[in-house]
Amino acid sequence: MSHIIAASTSIDLTKRLRLASEDRLTVIRPDQVPATPGQLLAMFDEDVEVTTLVLDVTDGQVDRDRALEFSRRLDSQANPLAVLLVSDQPDTLALTAMRARVQDIVPVGIGIEDLRVTLRAAEEVAGRRSGRSAVADDSAFGRVITVASPKGGVGKTTVATNIAASLAEKSPQGTVIVDLDVQFGDVAAALDLEPTYTLGDVATTAVPDLIGLKALLTQHPSGLQVVAGVRSPAEADRIDPRLVGELLQVLRREFRYVVVDSAPGMSEETLTALDHTTDLVLVTTLDVPGIRGLRKELDLLEELGLPPHTRHIVINMFDRTGGISVTDAEATLKHNADIVLPRSPRVARSTNQGTPLVSLHPRDKVSQDLQSLVSRFAPLASRRGRRGTSRIWSKP
Ligand SMILES: Nc1ncnc2c1ncn2[C@@H]1O[C@H](COP(=O)(O)OP(=O)(O)OP(=O)(O)O)[C@@H](O)[C@H]1O
Ligand SMILES: [Mg+2]
Structure with missing residues (x-):
């Protein structure tokens, strides 16, 4: 014992x-x-x-x-x-x-x-x-895919909701998305949902058991289950960050895929989520502050000595006028970009409409690239040693 x-x-x-x-x-x-x-x-x-x-x-x-x-x-x-x-x-x-x-x-x-x-x-x-x-024995549990970035507004929620929607197509009853941007989370809005319960009801005194927890989830018409973010920043104060880990542990016992959207930077909730994460998706835009911030975040992740997880780097809102090439960014990051998504009016429109692009326009090149990213989240048993896969590049 x-x-x-x-x-x-x-x-x-x-x-x-x-x-x-x-x-x-x-x-x-x-x-x-x-x-x-x-x-x-x-x-x-x-x-x-x-x-x-x-x-x-x-x-x-x-x-x-x-x-x-x-x-x-x-x-x-x-x-x-x-x-x-x-x-x-x-x-x-x-x-x-x-x-x-x-x-x-x-x-x-x-x-x-x-x-x-x-x-x-x-x-x-x-x-x-x-x-x-x-x-x-990870294989007995679902994958936890956490989407994070040091900077705000780079497309975390967009990427997280599209990943979740795409996974829900493969596994409608087996996918849940958790909004861990506790202050300003907008996963529910991105999915056009009006949640009855939020993270503020789930992670306050003790995480309910699975049956109690299921009653607190919001279901999207696709079958995707959602732990919505709080209704107001004040409600966020009720959340006990220590319970976040417990929540993820309960969810990954039941769901094949647990997708986590996070606040910019390394909040306490994000750090807790990282302890349970099998796949970390790091999103950045192609500008100097964004790339520098991500470099620092990668360094911090090394220092923290967190359990190993597969890292996927997404460069979002790419356009050729910015003056920084993907190769330059990769040199600074000392890490290859796994996927490069262009700035696209369709993405912005899908957010405003509350429907993920992969559902709205599945044939769009950006949707297809997001789906290729999703296909990397192979079953756990075969996930180790998959580094070095090639970059997915969407031309603007
Ligand atoms: N590739 C893209 N092309 C055009 N617009 C995009 C793209 N990706 C995201 N956006 C838009 O950028 C805005 C911010 O995206 P999103 O909310 O996903 O960022 P975030 O990183 O979650 O922000 P925050 O840090 O505030 O939570 C949204 O309106 C979204 O539609
Ligand atoms: Mg967000």
Whole structure:
């Protein structure tokens, strides 16, 4: 059975951890935390499957820099541990912690239910890294295709809804799209839907089980199921980002394809989605800020050491007047573009009409290119080692 280690002298915290972990907890003193994960694991019998280390970095507990250094030394192959930090300043620590491969930062006053969700998510990640948990067997679960970009307005929602519509043609009952642009998501508008329930109803206190969840989905006439974005930015505050991972996990048990649309940049929800993603579709336009932003995002993805996923780069709204060639962009990105979509009035019109282009004009060259991208999302069993496929290029 998996085991959790906590370094803290706080009786209150360790009591909550014990309850949340159902007694699968060993508490050590802050000064007992060794320098490396390997040394920590050596402190326990081989048959104790340590999955999670909780380091209390509040004042007088584990030294913050030491905790970060420990986490930085994690080697997902040799010691697939998830490290959680308990902090009274989670916001100021977020970026450094992410870079040091910390799985999550827990506010010091966290309640038992939230702690339980966080521990479960951490164990799942550790299990996936080690290949131990059932989650490691991706083939039993649906693909999670996340569409992201550092910049806004580059066509993420357009690409995500077209991918989802195209997948729904192949698998009408097996495709769901989740709008994780929690503040300004417009997937429902792009599909001309008036949702009764939104993400604000799904990811607030606890993710419902599958049956409850299905009642909260909005069905598109094509069969595509939709977890719509919130109705107002204020409603977004109700969403608990930690539940987003749980939501995706529940959905991928039921659906063959889970398509995720995201907000620009690396929001907490996007980072959580990346932990569950099998295919990452990165969208950019062909301009200097867009390409530079994407380069930085690719670097950040490397630094974060997220579980591997296949990456697909989409250059959108291409026209020849911009002065940057696709080859220039590829040189900056150090990555080939997988698909180049031209700026097309038909795309803009399809958005305004609330019907994805692939449904409205399936023979359009842009639709066909989007469908070729979709065909790359082959069944999971055969997805590994497919890098190096050629670029799909739509001429404007
Ligand atoms: N290839 C294209 N040709 C012409 N217009 C396009 C193309 N791709 C997207 N658009 C239009 O650009 C606008 C922005 O697209 P979209 O909403 O998909 O971007 P986004 O990246 O999701 O934006 P945000 O970051 O605000 O969520 C939409 O009106 C859409 O119709
Ligand atoms: Mg969008």
